[in-house]
Amino acid sequence: MQFDNSAAIWVQLVHEFSRRIVVGAWAPGARIAGVRELAAELGVNPNTAQRALAELERDGLCRSERTTGRFVTSDQARIDALRSQLAGSAADDYIARAQGFGMDSDQARQLIEERWNHHDHHTHRPAEGEGR
Template identity: 70%
Template structure:
């Protein structure tokens, strides 16, 4: 994982862990890797990984079992909420970039619809550059 120097690493880890839960890489009810294992795999301080996991727990996306470790929540509503928040953040980034290049809302919506249909037909195809 590559880190962005403009945001705290724990926050970036929390976002990545949330994404893993939202897309099912870490399935509902699955045991999460331990703090030290995650820290070693990601090349971060264990305290940083611990903070990210604590925030996930605070958000209801995982739970600690005192003797067995942390587990992904099996609360589908919490996972759906996280998925929606990730999609909203992606939409906000897209809107900022589209308006930044002078794109009108109607063109941006048409572009999303076009790309969505293209993705539905062939998700392996690289996204071409779109002129505005």
């Protein structure tokens, strides 16, 4: 993971861990790796990883069980809300940038549609028996 010097590392870890939950890399109800293991994986201090996990716990995205570790929430509605929140933030960023480039909402929507279709076309994987 590449870190941005303009934001605290623990905050960046909260975003990364949230992303992992939303995309299913950390499945609902799954055990999360230990603090030391995560810290080693990401090249950060264990206290930094602990702070990020504690924030996820405060946000209801994981729970801690004294003897068995931390687990991703099983609350699918909470995960769906997080997905909407993260996508909404990305949309806000896009809107601000598009406005900064002098685009109006129609131009911005058109660009999104073009790029969406471009990504769909390039990420489509043929089903078994389907030709390319």
